[in-house]
Amino acid sequence: MEEAPNRRFKWLSRNVLCLGLVSLFTDLSTEMAYPIIPVFLNEVLKVQPLFIGLVEAIAESTASILKTFSGYISDRLKKRKLFILFGYGLSALSKPLLAFATQGWHVLVVRFSDRVGKGIRTAPRDALIADSAKDTHFGRTYGFHRALDTLGAILGPLAAFIILALSSNNYRLLFGLAIVPGLIAIAIILFGIREIIPEAKRLFTFSFQQIDKRLRIFMIIMVVFTLGNSSDAFLILRARNIGVPATMIPLLWLAFNVSYFLWAYPAGLLSDRIGRRRTIYIGFMVFSLCYAAFSFNHDPVLIWFIFIIYGFYYGLTEGNMRAYVADLTTSEVRATVFGIYHTVVGVTLLPANLLMGFLWQKFGFQTALLLGAALSLISGIALIASGRQLSREV
Numbered sequence: 160m161e162e163a164p165n166r167r168f169k170w171l172s173r174n175v176l177c178l179g180l181v182s183l184f185t186d187l188s189t190e191m192a193y194p195i196i197p198v199f200l201n202e203v204l205k206v207q208p209l210f211i212g213l214v215e216a217i218a219e220s221t222a223s224i225l226k227t228f229s230g231y232i233s234d235r236l237k238k239r240k241l242f243i244l245f246g247y248g249l250s251a252l253s254k255p256l257l258a259f260a261t262q263g264w265h266v267l268v269v270r271f272s273d274r275v276g277k278g279i280r281t282a283p284r285d286a287l288i289a290d291s292a293k294d295t296h297f298g299r300t301y302g303f304h305r306a307l308d309t310l311g312a313i314l315g316p317l318a319a320f321i322i323l324a325l326s327s328n329n330y331r332l333l334f335g336l337a338i339v340p341g342l343i344a345i346a347i348i349l350f351g352i353r354e355i356i357p358e359a360k361r362l363f364t365f366s367f368q369q370i371d372k373r374l375r376i377f378m379i380i381m382v383v384f385t386l387g388n389s390s391d392a393f394l395i396l397r398a399r400n401i402g403v404p405a406t407m408i409p410l411l412w413l414a415f416n417v418s419y420f421l422w423a424y425p426a427g428l429l430s431d432r433i434g435r436r437r438t439i440y441i442g443f444m445v446f447s448l449c450y451a452a453f454s455f456n457h458d459p460v461l462i463w464f465i466f467i468i469y470g471f472y473y474g475l476t477e478g479n480m481r482a483y484v485a486d487l488t489t490s491e492v493r494a495t496v497f498g499i500y501h502t503v504v505g506v507t508l509l510p511a512n513l514l515m516g517f518l519w520q521k522f523g524f525q526t527a528l529l530l531g532a533a534l535s536l537i538s539g540i541a542l543i544a545s546g547r548q549l550s551r552e553v
Contacts, residue, residue, distance in 0.1 A: 191337045289490070
């Protein structure tokens with residue numbers, strides 16, 4: 160009877176656990192600051208929605224280019240931990256600099272540096288997770304990682320709420336304290352994570368022909384979806400516009416992340432059973448409904464429920480998209496393919512955020528959000544319509 164728990168969690172390796180904890184503390188640090196940044200930009204630094212879109216577009220998209228390079232170099236050098244350490248380290252040390260921002264471009268530089276760190280670490284980290292797990296457990300493995308990542312995203316807004324309440328909305332103090340959990344994450348990387356060298360019987364080479372056809376089709380669908388999936392900073396701005404107090408924004412973000420956390424692991428188990436594609440399709444439909452609800456809702460109470468349902472979308476998709484990429488790659492080139500995937504999605508965020516900011520400022524929030532809902536619906540239909548090419552689930 161004592162061995163049952165071990166058998167039940169035999170898929171949970173040391174690296175998977177440590178990488179989950181690293182993401183937990185890093186997201187705690189990030190989410191202390193992230194939900195406040197659009198409020199800080201808009202209300203303290205007095206910048207317009209288009210500039211907020213520009214900040215998110217440059218931060219996410221330009222940095223995303225690094226994901227392909229870091230993934231490729233990681234595979235070529237057969238090293239993961241070095242890139243993970245440098246990437247998380249850069250993010251941890253850059254976020255507190257928000258405390259010194261006095262102009263919008265200062266925030267842009269800090270956000271860019273933070274996302275460069277994410278660009279460097281993401282592909283090697285996702286590859287190391289797969290290298291440390293069995294392919295039959297990819298759904299639950301990535302689901303577990305996203306769950307711990309989201310637990311940090313729960314604790315971050317909660318910490319932000321407490322700090323802001325005790326400091327009379329001192330945003331700069333909040334940004335400065337974000338370094339503490341970031342340093343804990345660095346310590347876990349240094350002392351907890353073990354390098355796993357990908358097996359290779361020949362000199363590393365890569366060509367785009369090595370990317371599975373099903374994965375190429377999926378990336379095209381993700382481009383369409385991402386064009387309507389701009390930064391969540393706009394959803395926070397929408398919440399402020401309809402009357403949610405600034406002091407309650409961290410708690411609103413907390414409610415969203417609690418929902419995400421509760422669904423992340425069960426959604427991974429679900430995809431292990433019914434397939435990644437079906438699970439992601441459900442997520443696209445939930446996204447479309449949420450964006451439509453964000454566009455039509457004017458009730459500051461109802462928006463809490465919409466954010467909670469929005470967390471359901473994240474739980475269904477974030478881990479399972481990574482699991483699907485892992486399903487269709489080999490260990491030898493896995494970081495490279497993860498890098499390409501993340502870069503394709505990340506670069507698409509550049510026009511996505513600029514488009515959202517432009518439409519919001521020119522035609523209003525409803526037009527901007529309904530475009531996101533429509534593109535998600537189209538992506539879900541395309542995912543089903545491409546069933547013959549993507550039908551073989553792992």
